[in-house]
Amino acid sequence: MPERPAAAAIVGGQKRAIAQALNLIEDRRSAAQADIASLLAELRDARGAGIGHRVGLTGPPGVGKSTLTSALARELRARGRTVGVVAVDPSSVRSGGALLGDRARMSFDPADAGLFVRSLATAGEAGGLAYAAPASVEVLAAAYEVVLVETTGVGQTETDVEYVVDTVTLVIQPGSGDVLQFIKAGIMEIPDVLVVNKGDHGRLAERAAADLTGALDSLRGVGMADAGEGWRVPVCITSARDRVGIDRLADLLDAHRTGLGEQGLRTRRGRGAVAWGLDLFRRQHGDHGVGALGGHAALRGALQALVERGADPVTAARTLSERYLSKLRRDGD
Amino acid sequence: MSTNGVRERDRPWIMRTYAGHSTARASNELYRTNLAKGQTGLSVAFDLATQTGYDPDDSLSRGEVGKVGVPVAHIGDMRVLFDRLPLEQMNTSMTINATAPWLLALYVAVAEEQGGDRRLLMGTTQNDLIKEYLSRGTYIFPPSQSLKLTADVIAYTVNEVPKWNPVNICSYHLQEAGATPVQELAYALSTAIAVLDAVRDGGQIKPEDMGRVVGRISFFVNAGIRFVEEMCKMRAFVELWDRITRERYGIEDPKFRRFRYGVQVNSLGLTEPQPENNIIRIVLEMLAVTLSKDARARAVQLPAWNEALGLPRPWDQQWSLRAQQILAMETDLLAHDDIFNGSHVIEQRVNDMVDQAWAEIEDIQARGGAVAAVESGYLKQQLVESNATRLRSIERGDQVVVGVNRFQETAECPLTRDLDTAIMTVDPAVERAAVEGIKSWRAQRDQAEVEAALAGLRTAVQSGANIMPPSIAAAKAGVTTGEWAGALREVIGEYRAPTGVAGARLSEGDTGADSEVRVAALRERITSLGQQIGRRPKVLVGKPGLDGHSNGAEQIALKARDVGFEVVYEGIRVTPEQLVATALEEGVHVIGLSILSGSHLELVPQVVEQARNAGIGDVPIVVGGIIPESDARALEGKGVARVYTPKDFELNAIMGDLVDLVAARSASHA
Known part of the structure; x- marks a missing residue:
């Protein structure tokens, strides 16, 4: 069994302990689950809630997300912020193997204690996030002030990036009309910040940004844009390659986090915790388990109650799991 | 001149050996020995620190100083490297890319110190960065900025060092990275298009001078063991280049449209088991680039038989040089016109390659050209996939490699009885000496002059002025390789190229x-x-x-x-x-x-x-x-x-x- 590191060592930013924690939470053996739950609970206690900033960078393949993530991490470090990065890459369906090649785009100083990068493979998960991503974010958020989650895909499932971060950034490149169509047609959730990367494409980039701004305005007209919370979704042009626009992006992310306030943050993280708990439960017990506890809405309500009382999602899911199993036993009697 | 196909012999190609190791002094001795053995041109191998713009005492240079080539950290090293070798009379090929403007600046500076006229200097700077992103990896800057530096060297030499080949577009390394002959043709020619477009649109060259620019573009090509196909590839190159220079750049003078190339034959196929067989492979590969007079190499350098084992010794390189001399001087090869003209088989093969390569070139243009296809990872991914196919066919036994996947049994080879002395090793003391050397070099310079020269470099990069004049000034002021590259890194920034691995797919058929x-x-x-x-x-x-x-x-x-x-x-x-x-x-x-x-x-x-x-x-x-x-x-x-x-x-x-x-x-x- 992987060693369970001390929560204090993780919160203290010891990389060896953080790495061990990440190894542990990826462990899918049932024997490891109790350890994972207690580690996450300890981290929650050690760190306190409502702090830090979790940022998602998502978008179609090839738009330069990795280079942008690297540039953003560097910008945040320059501002004195410590940064954890979770980079998610798809696994091969055929072999189960994965090339976590995005790391090649990260240039970093190995002696920097304030930066930690972990790659995860999706292992065939829908929604673009890996099984271990929510827990990895929890671990890194215990140690670092900002956690960046970089992932491919713009899906709409409960394992999607919007459930693990406070601020969703959608990255597109000039000339990719698809994304605009998706947004207009309401197929895609509206992110909190829109980035047109590869701004070095000049007028093409400006045109794409103008189109997006126009689309947002018309959606606003029918009350469909902006997630409430008094936030107006901005469009930002960057060139990760030429290091242009990164400072503005960092400012916008800060502004969104500040705008969320305590209440907004609690709402988002609570929603994410419920989605994560639900996902864990469904993985283990399937539709039968969901049905046995009264369906999705009831399960969500039960999770919500547990989370509001301070349970972490893994523990909450385990509690529901026990409820289900004892119900099975009762029904069997 | 020709009666019944018999005529005066052609002049042999330039014979070189890619060489350089340990120190400028040791390499200078090697060059002088090689010339004495009948070598007719020099080919300088620089160490990786020099190629990537670091001084020997940089932490990134650890373990690399003097290993794969000679370290040249400043004009003092360049002086020693060409001691008693009058540069006006040499023909020197330098395998140098990201730092090509700098090494050329050092070369020009030393030539002028020797009392030479830079207008007479002959030689080549490799200066092809596209293939560095795809295969060789000694790039520093992002593609578009690299192209600007390449264009600077071209614009400078066309007027100031007119006999110099400022760029050697390489298909060599593409083959080493797994390229098929068609990919080699298409990718190398797309690179040439990117370079020439950059020069044409860069504003440093008058439109009427484009002919002279095109005339100075040369190529560096590989030749693999399938030597008939490789010979056809060379003829395809000649045809395609003629077409591109005429149609795209409107060059009328056939002299400027000539496909001029040098060769290093394939190292990828050299084997570690039964390494003595490699000399046979090397000779066959040399035939590919010499047999056809109409598509014959201007310069040939051969690898050594033991390159898969380690660094070759002088004797190993001599064996390869002798192979060239025998082919050029003992055989009747140079006494004939092109011996393939009129062959239907060859013509058909060449036409097929030309058509396929042309289609691929057009595809790359549609993707925005070679630079865009590097940045998107497209070219790299294609190469990674081709190489996977090649390795698989060897692993499967479809592609026979004698001594590796067939006929593995062998008597003991007397050449490798003592493996440790069958290769050359670089003394680790070399690096320590180089570190000491650079420290004392820095201590004895006029620091104010150095600072001024570096400031001049930075200004030139920022303003977009040609990099060569301030580089030559910096060379004369005693600036070091690491300082030169550092000044450019400061202004331009560095680049990490796509690995091509993430998106590559292995086809089931492989x-x-x-x-x-x-x-x-x-x-x-x-x-x-x-x-x-x-x-x-x-x-x-x-x-x-x-x-x-x-x-x-x-x-x-x-x-x-x-x-x-x-x-x-x-x-x-x-x-x-x-x-x-x-x-x-x-x-x-x-x-x-x-x-x-x-x-x-x-x-x-x-x-x-x-x-x-x-x-x-x-x-x-x-x-x-x-x-x-x-x-x-x-x-x-x-x-x-x-x-x-x-x-x-x-x-x-x-x-x-x-x-x-x-x-x-x-x-x-x-």
Whole structure:
């Protein structure tokens, strides 16, 4: 069994302990689950809630997300912020193997204690996030002030990036009309910040940004844009390659986090915790388990109650799991 | 002149040997010896620190100084390198790319010190960055800025050093990276288009001078063992270049449209088992670029028979030079016109290649040209896939390699009876001396003059002015290679190229029945091992040091994913510190290192030791590269689990080892 590191060592930013924690939470053996739950609970206690900033960078393949993530991490470090990065890459369906090649785009100083990068493979998960991503974010958020989650895909499932971060950034490149169509047609959730990367494409980039701004305005007209919370979704042009626009992006992310306030943050993280708990439960017990506890809405309500009382999602899911199993036993009697 | 096909002999091509090692002094002696043996041109190999713009005392240069070539850190080294070699009379080819403007500046400065006229200087700076992103890895700057520097060298030399070949567009390294002949043609010519477009649109050259610019573009080509096909490739090059220069650039004078090229024949196919056979391969490959008079190389350099074992010695290089001299002077080859004109078979083959390559060139143009196709990763990915196909056909036995996958039995080879003396080794004291040398060089300069020269460089880069004049001024002021590149890095920034691995696909047809069974078995083992240890086995593939030859690492990464590993690959030029930090943060189960520059004895123990210090000393480390037997034993003594050399061509077997190592480690933990 992987060693369970001390929560204090993780919160203290010891990389060896953080790495061990990440190894542990990826462990899918049932024997490891109790350890994972207690580690996450300890981290929650050690760190306190409502702090830090979790940022998602998502978008179609090839738009330069990795280079942008690297540039953003560097910008945040320059501002004195410590940064954890979770980079998610798809696994091969055929072999189960994965090339976590995005790391090649990260240039970093190995002696920097304030930066930690972990790659995860999706292992065939829908929604673009890996099984271990929510827990990895929890671990890194215990140690670092900002956690960046970089992932491919713009899906709409409960394992999607919007459930693990406070601020969703959608990255597109000039000339990719698809994304605009998706947004207009309401197929895609509206992110909190829109980035047109590869701004070095000049007028093409400006045109794409103008189109997006126009689309947002018309959606606003029918009350469909902006997630409430008094936030107006901005469009930002960057060139990760030429290091242009990164400072503005960092400012916008800060502004969104500040705008969320305590209440907004609690709402988002609570929603994410419920989605994560639900996902864990469904993985283990399937539709039968969901049905046995009264369906999705009831399960969500039960999770919500547990989370509001301070349970972490893994523990909450385990509690529901026990409820289900004892119900099975009762029904069997 | 010609009666019955018999006529005066043609002049032989220029004969070179790619050479340079240890120090400027040692390399100078080697050059003078080689010239005395009948070599007619010089070909300078620089070490990786010089190629990537670092001084010998930079932490990134550790283990690399003087290894794959000569270190040239300042004008003092350049003076020694060409001591008693009047540059006005030499024809010098320099394999230099990212730092090409700088090395040319040093060369011009030394020539002028010798009292020479720069207008008479003859030679070549390789100066092709596109293939660096795709294969060789000694780039520094982003593609568009690199192209600007290349264009600067061209614009400068066309007027100031008019006999110089400012750029040698390389298809050589594309073949080493796995390119098919058609890919070689298409990618190299697309590179030439990108370079010429940059010059034409850069505003430094008058439209009426484009003919002279085009006339100075030369190529550096590879020749593999399929020598008939390779000869056809050369004829296809001639036709395609004629067409491009005429149609795209409107060059009317046929003299300026001539396809001029030099050659280094294939090193990729040289084998470690039965290495004596390589001299036969080398000679056959030389035929590809010499047999056809209409598509004959201007300059030829041959590798040595023992390059898959380590660095060649002077005798090994002499053997290759003699092969050239025999072909040019003993045989009747140079006494005939083109012996293939009128052959339907050859004509058909050439036409096919021209058509296919033209289609590919148009496709690359549609993708925005060579630079865009580098930045998007398209070209790299195509090469990675071609190379995977090639390796698979060797592994499967479809492509015969004598002594490797057929006819492996052999009597003892007297040439390699003592392996340690069958190659050249660079004395580790060389690096220490170079470090001392650069310190005393810096101490004796006029610092104010140096600062002024560096300021001039920065201003030129910022303003977009030609880089050559301030570089020559910096050379004369005693600026060092690291300072020159540092000033440019400061203004331009650095670039990391796409690895081409993430998107590459292995086609099903590449996996033979037998191999399919072995792959399936490996996948099953890895999946069940993953269940046993809680998560899928994860491997870090690392390329420490300055060596940019990433083909081996890429194929290992691709194969590892194909059999079910999670693979972390960070690309080239990663320090031991970075590798260990990555291994820790990523929680990998095994580390694989690839080093081809000969710096394994310095770099690998650093990784081992730092892994231990970071608390992950139990993660097994394997190493692949051109690693002599005794070095392999030494590495194993320092804690390396396995050492692989070019003879280990069966990737499935290597994957099996990795699984064993992960399983053994988890068993010892249980």
